[in-house]
Amino acid sequence: MRHDHLITSKQLSRTDIETVLDRAAEIDADRAAVADRHAGTLLGLLFYEPSTRTKMSFETAMKRLGGDIVDMGAVESSSVTKGETLADTVRVIEGYADALVLRHPKQGAATMASEFVDVPLLNAGDGAGHHPTQTLLDLYTIRENAGLDDLTIGIMGDLKYGRTVHSLSYALSNFDTRQHFISPESLQLPREVVYDLHQAQDGTQIREHDSLEEILPSLDVLYVTRIQRERFPDENEYQQVAGEYQIDPETLEDAADDLTVMHPLPRVDEIDPAIDDTDYAAYFEQAHNGVPVRMALLDLLLSDARGEDDE
Numbered sequence: 001m002r003h004d005h006l007i008t009s010k011q012l013s014r015t016d017i018e019t020v021l022d023r024a025a026e027i028d029a030d031r032a033a034v035a036d037r038h039a040g041t042l043l044g045l046l047f048y049e050p051s052t053r054t055k056m057s058f059e060t061a062m063k064r065l066g067g068d069i070v071d072m073g074a075v076e077s078s079s080v081t082k083g084e085t086l087a088d089t090v091r092v093i094e095g096y097a098d099a100l101v102l103r104h105p106k107q108g109a110a111t112m113a114s115e116f117v118d119v120p121l122l123n124a125g126d127g128a129g130h131h132p133t134q135t136l137l138d139l140y141t142i143r144e145n146a147g148l149d150d151l152t153i154g155i156m157g158d159l160k161y162g163r164t165v166h167s168l169s170y171a172l173s174n175f176d177t178r179q180h181f182i183s184p185e186s187l188q189l190p191r192e193v194v195y196d197l198h199q200a201q202d203g204t205q206i207r208e209h210d211s212l213e214e215i216l217p218s219l220d221v222l223y224v225t226r227i228q229r230e231r232f233p234d235e236n237e238y239q240q241v242a243g244e245y246q247i248d249p250e251t252l253e254d255a256a257d258d259l260t261v262m263h264p265l266p267r268v269d270e271i272d273p274a275i276d277d278t279d280y281a282a283y284f285e286q287a288h289n290g291v292p293v294r295m296a297l298l299d300l301l302l303s304d305a306r307g308e309d310d311e
């Protein structure tokens with residue numbers, strides 16, 4: 001992989017994706033083999049928005065490769081409160097760390113920040129924009145459970161503000177996939193994403209629906225998302241769609257026996273906990289896959305940054 005920064009999944013070719021997933025599978029099979037591979041390496045974490053999984057799995061990944069992290073910590077306790085710009089903050093922290101991970105509420109923040117630094121910068125979510133490292137662990141989970149070619153996937157919930165959805169749909173267009181998008185009309189995919197998916201060279205098929213019922217039986221994977229309350233300009237608009245598109249065992253009665261249900265988490269009320277113990281549920285496994293996948297990504301990027309050949 002030869003990328004300085006990872007900002008959107010649009011950067012990733014099918015070969016790039018397979019390189020990361022194959023490396024993740026290798027690492028997953030023998031974590032001890034890489035336990036000291038990046039000893040002395042420091043990963044800088046800059047999270048301007050709440051995070052549990054993304055931040056902790058990056059931290060775990062770096063430590064399991066023998067490295068460590070330096071963490072800006074909560075925005076409230078950093079110089080951001082004194083009015084420091086993002087451009088200045090990343091320029092300072094690149095002097096402390098070998099790579100940076102940035103999450104920010106503003107769409108486009110990662111692109112802007114990456115222009116100020118020479119070390120690799122990984123976008124861990126920019127507003128309603130992109131979340132490419134989540135996509136890689138989503139793809140890993142899909143590959144393990146259903147395979148990535150000849151895939152019929154339903155992506156449901158907040159498709160407008162859900163950055164994991166935008167990144168996932170672009171990445172899936174590298175594969176032979178039928179993508180069904182299920183949402184209320186007000187939360188449909190942004191039109192530019194639909195346009196781009198229609199243009200995708202490999203001809204992924206996309207369709208939009210307002211109900212799950214009609215396509216559920218044909219799905220290999222159902223990817224459920226949270227309504228992104230914090231991104232609604234108006235709380236009333238949120239209240240109008242809150243609680244829609246929930247699934248429970250009854251909803252899934254017509255699903256294929258081998259349906260895989262995924263969710264980037266955190267869930268609020270989209271998936272009834274009664275599904276957790278069924279064979280459909282893959283969302284906790286999905287969250288755990290964040291560690292080997294981020295280990296693989298860091299390994300590939302840091303080895304590149306040091307000028308090592310891909311192994």
Ligand code: NCD
Pocket residue numbers: 053054125131134163164225226264265266
């Ligand atoms: C997602 C995010 O932050 O975009 N969480 C995550 O990284 N797993 C999804 C969400 O917040 O709903």
